[in-house]
Amino acid sequence: MSNIEICMECKPSIREIIKMNEDELKKFLISHGLITDIMKCPNCQESCNLYNESIKKPDRSQTNYEKISLTNKRLYWRCQKTKYVQGNKRKKLIKCNFMSSFWAHTFFAKSQLSIEDIIHFVVFFITSNAPKTDLLQDEFGFSRKTVIDWVNFMHEVLLDWSFRNNSLMIGGEGKVVEVSESKLGGLICNGERVYGGQWVIGGIERSSKKMFIIPIKTRDEETLIQIIRKTIAPGTKIVSDLWKSYDSPPQECFLSLEGELLIPTNHSESFIDQATDANTQNIERCFRYLKRKIPKNKLTEEHYSNYIAEFLFVRAYPNIRDRIHQIFREISIMYDPTRLNDKRNYYEN
Known part of the structure; x- marks a missing residue:
């Protein structure tokens, strides 16, 4: 031995x-x-x-x-x-x-x-x-x-x-999770994205800072609900944007999930909801940090998944010594x- x-x-x-x-x-x-x-x-x-x-x-x-x-x-x-x-x-x-x-x-x-x-x-x-x-x-x-x-x-x-850790749920009774979406990369012309890029849905638990970021192909309610059920535990208090891509009010989507609740925030009006003091600043900040790590050239869906996995790993182990040990x-x-x-x-x- x-x-x-x-x-x-x-x-x-x-x-x-x-x-x-x-x-x-x-x-x-x-x-x-x-x-x-x-x-x-x-x-x-x-x-x-x-x-x-x-x-x-x-x-x-x-x-x-x-x-x-x-x-x-x-x-x-x-x-x-x-x-x-x-x-x-x-x-x-x-x-x-x-x-x-x-x-x-x-x-x-x-x-x-x-x-x-x-x-x-x-x-x-x-x-x-x-x-x-x-x-x-x-x-x-x-x-x-x-x-x-x-x-x-x-x-x-x-x-x-990333696959092994994204399978773990975040949130739970009495916990708050911020959920938002963002588009990574893509070529920009005259202030507007022309083509390319990758839409993602992300969530972060406020107390523990545990999070997930998942690439998506379609922005619809069915995709959203499927991701929420897979990644967020029942009983979680969910704070999210009012997304324009959904036909029905987002709160109806979330309230249909047992024990979960949506507190809407509309960034076009204010970064912090004046009525409920709700905001998604934590997850939005993570999206900004992630975008800085991604090259500006045209990338494939596989490339975006690679950069997301690397970002989540570095964020999970901010101490360099811990990170070196864990990568091996x-x-x-x-x-x-x-x-x-x-x-x-x-x-x-």
Whole structure:
């Protein structure tokens, strides 16, 4: 068994990550679940041993941890356990010949970059402000294609985190949630958007600041109600705009939901409703911050989802040390090194 436990609350700084030597970086990666020194054979459930393809006679006195080298891409797991199986007439001795690359299913699989460069790239990506592509290209000296590929890998991790967290409801009895809509991006001519952009619906819980932002294709009551039921708990006091896109009064839509209530605010009249003191300034402020992070050029729907996921992650972890720790934990969730998909039967005579 490994003596290195999974890290749950470390707070590494950028400087600490950059100054790590190979052994320190190896412990960091194992403790955050990006690599492992323990592997169970998917066929016989026995412990696998780590081998170096370039060494014909491995040192069996070394532990798997000692064999790990971050610069060696030719490491592999192997199981050679034997067992007796009853045949037609007598028992047969069979051998498990399971084999898998040490780097398979990890965040570093099939990459030509060094492990150190990838780790530093992740840290710079998650701590720097947009636009990032030029900054990362200048900092690391990678080709633009390489930088874009790794930025996309990071966005996949953030989208995975966003999908899991957007499924959690906010609000509840006695809590207030602000709900509003906004259009992100799009080319603007003479003060009016000509084409492009992405409409989103967002909500924020005033007490905890938990929030959601969901891209939408159609702005209608059915879409609105579906999102509200999915993201906001019953009994929540909802503060929202009077949207012109709905035929019936918005309060009728919200009051049809059990335990929920709408307090309308019309920004064309006042930012704060004079009668009820209701406003949606918190969610509107978040929309403004999000728009600053999005490039002005034409983007696809996928691009907007990426920027939304990144914005929500950074907002959820405002402390840089917490953010660095969490991004590596999220990478390990999506790229689990212990997940071996090859379930073929490797037992042979």
